[in-house]
Amino acid sequence: MNFDALFQQPAALPSIPKVVQEVIDSFNDDNVAIEEISRKLSADQVLSAKLLRLANSSYYHVSRSIGTVDDAVLMLGFMTVRTLVVSTGLTGSFKAMPGVDLKQFWRYSLHTATIARWLAKKVKVNSDLVFTVGLMHAIGQLVMHAAMPEQMLQVDKTAGALDARRLDVERTTFGYDFADVSAELAARWRFPDDFPCIIKAFSNPLGEAPLNKAAAVIHLAAWRARAEENKYSREEMESTFPAEVAAALGVAPTLLLDDMPPLEELGAGMEALVS
Numbered sequence: 051m052n053f054d055a056l057f058q059q060p061a062a063l064p065s066i067p068k069v070v071q072e073v074i075d076s077f078n079d080d081n082v083a084i085e086e087i088s089r090k091l092s093a094d095q096v097l098s099a100k101l102l103r104l105a106n107s108s109y110y111h112v113s114r115s116i117g118t119v120d121d122a123v124l125m126l127g128f129m130t131v132r133t134l135v136v137s138t139g140l141t142g143s144f145k146a147m148p149g150v151d152l153k154q155f156w157r158y159s160l161h162t163a164t165i166a167r168w169l170a171k172k173v174k175v176n177s178d179l180v181f182t183v184g185l186m187h188a189i190g191q192l193v194m195h196a197a198m199p200e201q202m203l204q205v206d207k208t209a210g211a212l213d214a215r216r217l218d219v220e221r222t223t224f225g226y227d228f229a230d231v232s233a234e235l236a237a238r239w240r241f242p243d244d245f246p247c248i249i250k251a252f253s254n255p256l257g258e259a260p261l262n263k264a265a266a267v268i269h270l271a272a273w274r275a276r277a278e279e280n281k282y283s284r285e286e287m288e289s290t291f292p293a294e295v296a297a298a299l300g301v302a303p304t305l306l307l308d309d310m311p312p313l314e315e316l317g318a319g320m321e322a323l324v325s
Contacts, residue, residue, distance in 0.1 A: 190231025
């Protein structure tokens with residue numbers, strides 16, 4: 051199926067709740083008031099509950115119980131709240147589909163996001179931006195599965211969802227890959243322009259100059275999250291480490307192999323985003 055036909059399949063394009071689209075639009079509005087976002091979130095029971103669960107999670111170590119959406123928004127900060135809402139919109143818009151382990155998919159995506167945020171702080175890249183992009187960088191896989199399940203099951207047999215060869219196999223089979231589809235979806239959902247650019251570049255961040263640092267961060271984070279899911283040994287991690295991308299970013303291998311905190315510590319409490 052060609053790229054344009056993919057997006058004409060009714061099953062491929064998930065709909066997202068109105069409040070989620072409004073919050074995505076707020077990324078582009080410098081004058082949006084936090085009170086206005088709080089009011090919209092308060093009207094949505096599912097989002098309100100997730101927001102409070104996240105605010106009271108072990109990740110934030112708050113000394114008192116957060117009981118209202120207003121307090122949660124103030125405590126978490128605008129970017130975190132926007133990320134939560136977008137994440138909920140993404141995960142809620144795809145239901146069970148044949149051949150896809152959605153639980154594993156969102157766990158991998160969340161790990162990519164949390165590793166990217168941690169790494170971004172080390173290399174002075176916008177950590178909120180790479181967290182959100184990290185969470186949605188692979189969502190094109192779900193769009194492709196929804197639009198052409200038979201063909202994607204064949205791709206799965208050659209290279210599974212978390213196989214390092216996956217992007218190449220998709221490109222050879224269809225002429226495009228899940229990063230291209232994820233980028234197009236980000237554009238259609240009216241994310242800021244840099245979102246699709248980073249997603250498109252993440253698979254080969256050295257492919258254009260100057261280096262897209264955010265894309266390089268996502269590339270390394272996705273590799274590390276994949277290594278976790280595939281239970282790589284130390285030797286496998288060393289042999290597959292994206293050394294050239296790390297060097298371009300000024301990252302020593304030991305940072306991701308030895309110094310990174312355990313994933314359960316990096317993402318503690320973040321399960322509220324994708325559950």
